[in-house]
Amino acid sequence: MKGPPITVKCECGAAKHVPYGEVWTCEGCGRRWNTGQIDADEYYAILREMRRFRLSAIGAAAVLAVVFTILALVVSQSLFLLLPVVLGAWYVWYMPLWRRKVRRRARSLPTWQLTPE
Template identity: 45%
Template sequence: MREQARADRPAATRASARERLSSRPAAARASAHERLASHERPGTMLKGPPITVRCPCGERRELGYGEVWRCACGRRWDTAQVDAAQYARLRRVQLRFRILPVCLGLATSLAGLFFLLTHNTFSLFVLLPAVLVLWGMVLRPIHRRRYAAALGELPRWELRSG
C-alpha cells in the first residue's frame, strides 16, 4: 500500500523532500552521531578555543587562532589580529577550569575500581550516585559561575576586515 502511495506522488515532491534534507546544516544531519562535547570543535584542547567572527552581512564563522576567512560578501577576516598574549590567557583560563571535572572523574573511577577489586560492590552503588548528585547539584553550578566570571574578565576583540 505504501509503495502504491509513493508511486502515485509526483517525482517533484520526492525531490523537494530530498533537497530539504540536504539543505539542512551538517550538524543537524549528524545529530545521531553527535560527540559528547558537541559544542566544541575537535582539537580545542590542543589548539585553543575557536574565535567567533561575525561579518556585518550576517555571516558567522568559528575560526582557529591565526586562520584567515573570506566572507561571501568579500570581506577578509584574519584572527591573527588578536594579541597572542590575550589568546594565551584565554587558553590558560579554559584549561584551568577543565581540571576539576577531570580530577573528580579520575578520583571517582579510582575509588570505583578500588571498591570493585575489594568486592565491596555495595559501596560502589553508593559512590557513583553520590558523586553524580554532588557534581550535578552542588559543584557544577558553582564551577560554571566561576568559569563565566573568569571569562567575563577577559577582553573582547574587535577584528577589522582587510
C-alpha cells in the first residue's frame, strides 16, 4: 500500500515530499532524513483515516444514487431529468463540505521530529 508522501523539512530550510520509508538526502546541505523513523502504526492509522474519508464520500454518492433511482422508479421516471440538477447540487454543496472536512483534519495531523542520519 502506497501512502501519501511526507513533507520533510530540512534544518537548512529545504523541504521535500518523501514517500514513507524512503530516505531523502537534502540537496542543500547533505543531511539524510529517514522517514522510516516514523512509527508505522501511527502512519498507517492516518492512512486508514484518510481512506475512510474517501469511502464516506463514495458511500454518500452511492446512497444518493440509490435513493434517487428508487424515487424515480416509484414516483416518476421523469425525475431522471432532474439528475443533472442533483449532480450539480452534489458538486456545489457536498464536495466543498467534504473537502473542508478533509482539509481541517489534514491541518491537525501530527508532525514528527526526525533526526538526520
